Amino acid sequence: MVSIFELPTPAFVIDLEVAKRNCDRMREKAAVSGVALRPHVKTHKTIEGARLQLGTERGPVTVSTLAEAEFFADHGFDDITWAVPVAVAKADRIVDLTRRVERFQVLVDHPRAVSILEEAARAQSVRLRVFLEVDCGDHRTGIDPEDDQVLEVLRMIDASKALYLAGVLTHAGHSYRARTRDEILAVSEEEVRAVNIVSERARSSEIGVAVRSIGSTPTAAVVERFSGVDEVRPGNYVFFDAFQAKIGTCEWQDCAATVVATVIAVHPGRRQMVVDAGALALSKDRGAEHLEDRISYGVVLDQAGHPRGDLRVTTLSQEHGKIEADTAAALESVRIGDIVRIIPNHSCLTAALFEQYHILRGSDVVGEWRPVRGW
Amino acid sequence: MVSIFELPTPAFVIDLEVAKRNCDRMREKAAVSGVALRPHVKTHKTIEGARLQLGTERGPVTVSTLAEAEFFADHGFDDITWAVPVAVAKADRIVDLTRRVERFQVLVDHPRAVSILEEAARAQSVRLRVFLEVDCGDHRTGIDPEDDQVLEVLRMIDASKALYLAGVLTHAGHSYRARTRDEILAVSEEEVRAVNIVSERARSSEIGVAVRSIGSTPTAAVVERFSGVDEVRPGNYVFFDAFQAKIGTCEWQDCAATVVATVIAVHPGRRQMVVDAGALALSKDRGAEHLEDRISYGVVLDQAGHPRGDLRVTTLSQEHGKIEADTAAALESVRIGDIVRIIPNHSCLTAALFEQYHILRGSDVVGEWRPVRGW
Numbered sequence: 001m002v003s004i005f006e007l008p009t010p011a012f013v014i015d016l017e018v019a020k021r022n023c024d025r026m027r028e029k030a031a032v033s034g035v036a037l038r039p040h041v042k043t044h045k046t047i048e049g050a051r052l053q054l055g056t057e058r059g060p061v062t063v064s065t066l067a068e069a070e071f072f073a074d075h076g077f078d079d080i081t082w083a084v085p086v087a088v089a090k091a092d093r094i095v096d097l098t099r100r101v102e103r104f105q106v107l108v109d110h111p112r113a114v115s116i117l118e119e120a121a122r123a124q125s126v127r128l129r130v131f132l133e134v135d136c137g138d139h140r141t142g143i144d145p146e147d148d149q150v151l152e153v154l155r156m157i158d159a160s161k162a163l164y165l166a167g168v169l170t171h172a173g174h175s176y177r178a179r180t181r182d183e184i185l186a187v188s189e190e191e192v193r194a195v196n197i198v199s200e201r202a203r204s205s206e207i208g209v210a211v212r213s214i215g216s217t218p219t220a221a222v223v224e225r226f227s228g229v230d231e232v233r234p235g236n237y238v239f240f241d242a243f244q245a246k247i248g249t250c251e252w253q254d255c256a257a258t259v260v261a262t263v264i265a266v267h268p269g270r271r272q273m274v275v276d277a278g279a280l281a282l283s284k285d286r287g288a289e290h291l292e293d294r295i296s297y298g299v300v301l302d303q304a305g306h307p308r309g310d311l312r313v314t315t316l317s318q319e320h321g322k323i324e325a326d327t328a329a330a331l332e333s334v335r336i337g338d339i340v341r342i343i344p345n346h347s348c349l350t351a352a353l354f355e356q357y358h359i360l361r362g363s364d365v366v367g368e369w370r371p372v373r374g375w
Numbered sequence: 376m377v378s379i380f381e382l383p384t385p386a387f388v389i390d391l392e393v394a395k396r397n398c399d400r401m402r403e404k405a406a407v408s409g410v411a412l413r414p415h416v417k418t419h420k421t422i423e424g425a426r427l428q429l430g431t432e433r434g435p436v437t438v439s440t441l442a443e444a445e446f447f448a449d450h451g452f453d454d455i456t457w458a459v460p461v462a463v464a465k466a467d468r469i470v471d472l473t474r475r476v477e478r479f480q481v482l483v484d485h486p487r488a489v490s491i492l493e494e495a496a497r498a499q500s501v502r503l504r505v506f507l508e509v510d511c512g513d514h515r516t517g518i519d520p521e522d523d524q525v526l527e528v529l530r531m532i533d534a535s536k537a538l539y540l541a542g543v544l545t546h547a548g549h550s551y552r553a554r555t556r557d558e559i560l561a562v563s564e565e566e567v568r569a570v571n572i573v574s575e576r577a578r579s580s581e582i583g584v585a586v587r588s589i590g591s592t593p594t595a596a597v598v599e600r601f602s603g604v605d606e607v608r609p610g611n612y613v614f615f616d617a618f619q620a621k622i623g624t625c626e627w628q629d630c631a632a633t634v635v636a637t638v639i640a641v642h643p644g645r646r647q648m649v650v651d652a653g654a655l656a657l658s659k660d661r662g663a664e665h666l667e668d669r670i671s672y673g674v675v676l677d678q679a680g681h682p683r684g685d686l687r688v689t690t691l692s693q694e695h696g697k698i699e700a701d702t703a704a705a706l707e708s709v710r711i712g713d714i715v716r717i718i719p720n721h722s723c724l725t726a727a728l729f730e731q732y733h734i735l736r737g738s739d740v741v742g743e744w745r746p747v748r749g750w
Contacts, residue, residue, distance in 0.1 A: 009462060010750060042693055064694045084694050087384060087637040087651045088712040109640050112711045140690070140697055141640040141649050173692060262462040265484050265516040274516050276462045276750075279724050284659040315515070317548060318417055318723055319439045319459050322515055336487045337463040348693055349654050353727075355749050374730050375385060375651075 002365040004358070005339050009262040010281035012354040013341075014239065014369070016361055018256035022237050023052045026220065033226035038062050038081060040215065040235025043348040044357070045371035047075050049238055060103075062215070062233045066093050069104065071372040078102035081213075083171065083233065085109050085133060085141050091120035098126045105166045109133040109142050111149065114156045114163070121162035130157050131169040131213065136194035137187065138173035145197040151205055154198075158207045167211030167230070168198045175218035179291055181248040188219035192228040221249045241347035242299045246288035252299075252307055257347045257357075259298065261321060263338040268328045275323060275340050279316040280353055287345030297321065298342040305341070313342065377740040379733070380714050384637040385656035387729040388716075389614065389744070391736055393631035397612050398427045401595065408601035413437050413456060415590065415610025418723040419732070420746035422450050424613055435478075437590070437608045441468050444479065446747035453477040456588075458546065458608065460484050460508060460516050466495035473501050480541045484508040484517050486524065489531045489538070496537035505532050506544040506588065511569035512562065513548035520572040526580055529573075533582045542586030542605070543573045550593035554666060556623040563594035567603040593624045616722035617674045621663035627674075627682055632722045632732075634673065636696060638713040643703045650698060650715050654691040655728055662720030672696065673717040680716070688717065 030037035039053035042064035050061055060079040063069045069080050078101050086106045097104045108114050121128045132153055135142035143149050157165045172191040178184045195212035202209045215233025239257035240250040261277035286295050296312035310330045315322040325331050344350035359367035405412035414428035417439035425436055435454040438444045444455050453476050461481045472479045483489050496503045507528055510517035518524050532540045547566040553559045570587035577584045590608030601607055614632035615625040636652035661670050671687035685705045690697040700706050719725035734742035
């Protein structure tokens, strides 16, 4: 059996027990809360990861690209939500997925998108399942829940025979700007409030909103129970990462993904070493920089798997990761050829850089997952 | 023929005429300077791109990974330098490439790497071609030219029958921290000086350094002629990017690579629009942030292909690129479904995110390149 120390580097490895524990916890929380879990698969983009999240072979999933949707449809998944407002030119692929998959949902946040989708659906004689996306404070996509456009869009969908209103959905992306668990809990209240404002407004107009869907890993991981919603869509919690640990979403021992790198240069006089994990192995995501004076492109672990506070990944070029030490002594025992493990800042972006993930039990490599890629 | 406006987005597109002009200029500069051009292929990782750089079917190239080296060897390239200090555990693949390729060079910057390589070479009865990497001011990898270790390493290589001293090499990565063309020119002097200090010191010890090799796109693009060196290894100049334009290495019209994205949300009230090019389409490289008050993850172009100063890509999540406008009026004519072109901050990292590059003549897609990936 291959050990982690024999992998060609840089390598992306997943501690299976940790990932499984993360998934079990989230599934149990959804179950005791009586809400549906529709895990986001964008972090890992694999069938194996989705099965770990679902605890079963198939189930409802959330995807970030049509390529993911098609990949999961190919593997028999029949309830898929594409949680990014539709690029309207892709109506043909949306229609195709609607035909192939029992329930395929897409997002709109503008009347124009509704019109274009409706036209495509009518031309192809299908009924498209549509979520209205509302903004609960992230200000990325989604209509403000109080905006007049909310009712305009809901009425357009409700009135159309070619569209079906699947529900109202929000993503609390601003939970990533939180500094503490209390701030995350405050954001959690905002996401619940946003979908309920809309479902109440819809009800007043005699429009039924079947599903109130929320989801971000920080809020989903921090709340004790889910309430006031029908569905949750967290994703990153499978692997977690340095960002989540730093904002208080998880503990360090919950981080399931690491990048394994080889030391290719040591310069104690410069208090530096260089590993073969650069920007194409770690990603240039700066992590929780709103909480830190000094950035690091990941967290270097010691032999026992604990974060080292005295080492920082200060500079990434394409294939070089420069690690700086607080003292020359910290590098005294480091030799060219040594193996270093690094928790990535943002596991979603890091995972997407690798063709395969090596699955670990302890230090043994017991499997390999291959993610889908592209759009 | 497919036009750029019909590509599924996000898409990575290359203006072939611009890339060819960039390549022709660099090749001509090397030719009139009487130095060898060994283009770095890490920016594009394609055979087609290398041929554009070389102006011929095959020739000497520089690579950033063994996967690139093997890919180019598979396509008949027989003179390849891997310009990252060797990960010593990969000695088997290095030996294999040395057998397959007429000239395959690797880098060392430490006596320990020399010892490990020598042992592998002797065990396999091959002679490995080795460059000594020296540090000309970037302080990433490479030995200080004045350090005693320089002669130690040169003597070790020179004394070994299993190793061949291919030359001395430096990379002026600190040219990327320059603010002006004059600062770039100063760095250019440092890289030339560094390799010449070492070749002089070697000569005093009766060790011949056959090749003094330098290379970074900023220095190579800005100097009028190359002198005092035998070989240059720039790479990024094929495509250039927003970073290079901002530090003065190129003009905006020299940027050959753009990401094509679709507008998926417009919120004039928030002075925002969102496109379907997020962190996995643009990369989270912040570009020339040492020159700017406000960062942008790329430069948005107008219909005529000129940079828009009033729009910035302020936030990237995995599949969303949030673009903020200085005024609501700037978004007045924008509609969901519109196509936007963005010059990436760092074309190397952006290119690596795509499975294929679409090759343009004008607005027609005339070809497709597929890069090698991984390590």
